[in-house]
Amino acid sequence: MAKRRSVPACRALPLIAVALAGTAPLGAQEVRRGASPLDLPRPGYERRPIRVGPAEMRIDVEIASIYDTNVYSTSQDEIDDIALVARPRVEIDWQSANAELHGEAYADTRRYLDQGRESATSFGAAVSGRMAPARNHSLSTELRFDRAVENRADPEARASILLPPRKINILTSEIGYALTGTRIGLNLTGGVQKFDFLDPAEGDRDFTMLRGSARATWRPAAPVSFFVEGYANRRNFRTAFDISGVNRDATTYGVLAGVSREVSARLRGRIGAGLFRFDPDDGALDGYTGFALSGDLTWNPRTRTAVTAQVFRGDVATARAGASGRTDTRVAVTVSQEAYHNVLLHGRAGWTQSKYRGVGSDTLNTWSLAAEGEYLVNRTFSIFAGADYARRSARDPLEEFSRAHVQVGLRARF
DSSP, X not given: OOOOOOOOOOOSSOOOOOOOOOOOOOOTTOOOTTOOTTTSOOTTOOOOOEEETTEEEEEEEEEEEEEESOTTOOSSSOOOEEEEEEEEEEEEEEEOSSEEEEEEEXXXXXXESSXXXXXXXXXXXXXXXXXXXXXXXXXXXXXXXEEEEOOTTOTTOOOOTTSOOOEEEEEEEEEEEEEEOSSEEEEEEEEEEEEEESSGGGGGGOEEEEEEEEEEEEEEETTEEEEEEEEEEEEXXXXXXXXXXXXXXXXXXXXXXXXXXXXXXXXXXXXXXEEEEEEESSTTSOOEEEEEEEEEEEEEEETTEEEEEEEEEEEOOOOOTTEEEEEEEEEEEEEEEEEETTEEEEEEEEEEEEEEEETTOOEEEEEEEEEEEEEEOSXXXXXXXXXXXXXXXXXXXXXXXXXXXXXXXXXXXX
16 A cells, blocks of 8 residues: 555645655566656665564654745745754555555654744644445545644734744544446545634634535546536534624535546546535625636656646635635646656645635735755665745735745655
8 A cells, every 4th residue: 555645734835845655665667657756666766664564664754954034924024044844754554455554643843043933843643544345345534633833824824923823733534435336436425624723812713624525427438537526514613703703604515527537647637617605604794606626637748757737716714804705726736757766856836816705805816836856865865955935915915925945954764
């Protein structure tokens, strides 16, 4: 089993997010068509997972130094600083003929040299599994906990620069069922996610979200298929009203229709478009119907090159004073390239728009660029350097900022 899970965090900017996938080594001649260049075998540089009985364990440690040009993401009087970062991560996988288990734990510790109040540690752990009780049927489940640190650039952030960034406990549970027929498929998922801000001053932002979806797939001819998906999200906030006296409980439901392409030598992924409806409980808030979009596509023009495009548009939770709702649009393009047998390159360009509705309406547009290069010294150690830049524009000048990071570091894989 070769599975990587992304780490959810309340972050508004797509900063550098590059990590080598921890997959079991393949034979020198075995190249998985359609795989990311970062995952392909490299004779002489293959990692050697640790055997723990019938399971495989991988340990990654990253140590870096980051120069931040605008620590507090302010529109003026920017303060720069250097942060020392340590990112350990452990993953373990077990699989049998009809079942898989995956576990992981991680931490991200940052220590700023001058702005000590920004020093913080995020961490988390997760366990997930998948089993096939019968032919063409599969069940999956996941349980995870994350301690996130709110990014200063998050449009919802309230904390003064005189206070430490907000810490958030996020508990997520999900279960899914899939039926895969020759031409017809069905996917059912359900889950719950609980956000708990540790600072009592942010108590009105605590909420629990219940979500569910059902997707029907029709495959007239491999590898292309068409799908229709319906979904619903229910948000229940812990307090009856937020700091502006608004009941933020709401239900969002929608439908997507689109096309997907299964793993192939060149192109894979899925993309769907449709409508969503935001239905608030508070009669003082207006409902809203909007255009929904979701998908990701990966194109491999060559074996050692991958271009991935991701798009999203939909309703997002908000507790911003004066706002009746928020719609986010995100577009990102990522390029991964094996420039040489032991030289890996990664680049990303993104755009995020957060559009608020209501008295406090504003539209925030954030553009970002990131790049990283990594040199594999041997099968265990590598050195890397990267940079990223983000700029946000808004009607309110105080919402605008520009911010850049430059980092260098060392990675170890066991």
